[in-house]
Amino acid sequence: MNSKVYFIGVGPGDPELITVKALKALKQADVVIYAGSLINPEILKYAKKDAKIYDSAKMDREEIIRVMVEEVKRGKIVARLHPGDPHIYGALKEQQDALKKEGVSYTVIPGVSSFLAAAAALDTELTLPGVSQTIIITRASYRATPVPDSENLESLARHKATLVIFTGIQLIERIVDELLKGGYPPETPVGVVYKASWPEQIVLKGTLQNIVKMVKDARIYRTALIIVGEVVEPKRYELSKLYDPRFTHSYRKARKVEE
Numbered sequence: 001m002n003s004k005v006y007f008i009g010v011g012p013g014d015p016e017l018i019t020v021k022a023l024k025a026l027k028q029a030d031v032v033i034y035a036g037s038l039i040n041p042e043i044l045k046y047a048k049k050d051a052k053i054y055d056s057a058k059m060d061r062e063e064i065i066r067v068m069v070e071e072v073k074r075g076k077i078v079a080r081l082h083p084g085d086p087h088i089y090g091a092l093k094e095q096q097d098a099l100k101k102e103g104v105s106y107t108v109i110p111g112v113s114s115f116l117a118a119a120a121a122l123d124t125e126l127t128l129p130g131v132s133q134t135i136i137i138t139r140a141s142y143r144a145t146p147v148p149d150s151e152n153l154e155s156l157a158r159h160k161a162t163l164v165i166f167t168g169i170q171l172i173e174r175i176v177d178e179l180l181k182g183g184y185p186p187e188t189p190v191g192v193v194y195k196a197s198w199p200e201q202i203v204l205k206g207t208l209q210n211i212v213k214m215v216k217d218a219r220i221y222r223t224a225l226i227i228v229g230e231v232v233e234p235k236r237y238e239l240s241k242l243y244d245p246r247f248t249h250s251y252r253k254a255r256k257v258e259e
Contacts, residue, residue: 001028005068005078005099007092009085009111010034014197015042017117022109029079031071033064038083038223040198047079056080061091065098072104084113089139089166115164117196118225121203122232124191126162130238131230134161140168140175157182162229169194169224172215176208179228184208189232194224205233 006025011017018026026032026046034044036055044053052071056064064080071078086092086108099106115137119126126135136156139147145167156163157179168175169192180186190211194202206214208228215224241247248254 001025001077002105003072003075003077005072005080005104005106007080007082007086007090007095007106007108009087009090009109009113010039010043010081010083011112012084012114012117012197013040013195014117015040015045017112017197018043018046019109019111022111025077025107025109026079026081028077030076031067031078032081033059033067033078034081035083039081043081061094061098065095065102068095068099069102069104082111084115085111088113088115088137089145114196115166115225115227118164118191118193118227121193121196121201122191122205122227124227124231124234126164126227126231128231128234128237129240130236131234132160132162134159135164136161137164137166139166140171153178154182157184160184160229162227162231165226165228168226169215170221172226173212175226176212180208184228188228189230189234191227191232192220192224193227194218194220196225 006029008022008025010022023046027048029047029051031052032047033054033056035057037057054067068078068080082090096106127133136159138151138156153175165175186207186209188208190206190208192204192211192215202218202220204214204218245257246254
């Protein structure tokens, strides 16, 4: 591998959910910078024994960039580990632009997002025919990262799509209020998954009426995803046309089925 920075999505937490490509890159890295507040430390077992390890939770942006630039210019391979997939709330673009200014090359290796692990934990499909064919990924607005006014939860709720909310569990009461104002019925199913795919994973299923109490009773205050919509606990759904024997498509002709 060439000396450069590899932005690596290492998955939601389970060390076995890292991709083969990500694993190969991590094993060859001379320097590893990982988000210690979010990444399962078990992932670091894949790194070389003599690799330099930095916890980015204890570093600011300038420190992270300085380490990446200096190490690559020394001829080293740098693995910048991101939880889930770096393209979702990963502060990826600002790091890429900083490296470009320094003439440092990089490659991005996608990862399995935590919202997909949460769907697996909830034993549901996020795009059920006849229920929802749209997923809206968003986050609660707070001081560190405000959400544009046009993307507030009340307005997003009007679509009645499957809604995935990152980094908002500590604001669960406010979130529920905004979703109800946006038109979600009180009986709308809600799933909350704490540390999806980790050994300490907690899965809650409720509704907008009772999910606040459930979250408080479970003492979940961070590192949890909220998924809202009928897909969480569907009363009914349509079967896929793709696998319907009565349906013709470019790979298969329909056949008669006796009722």
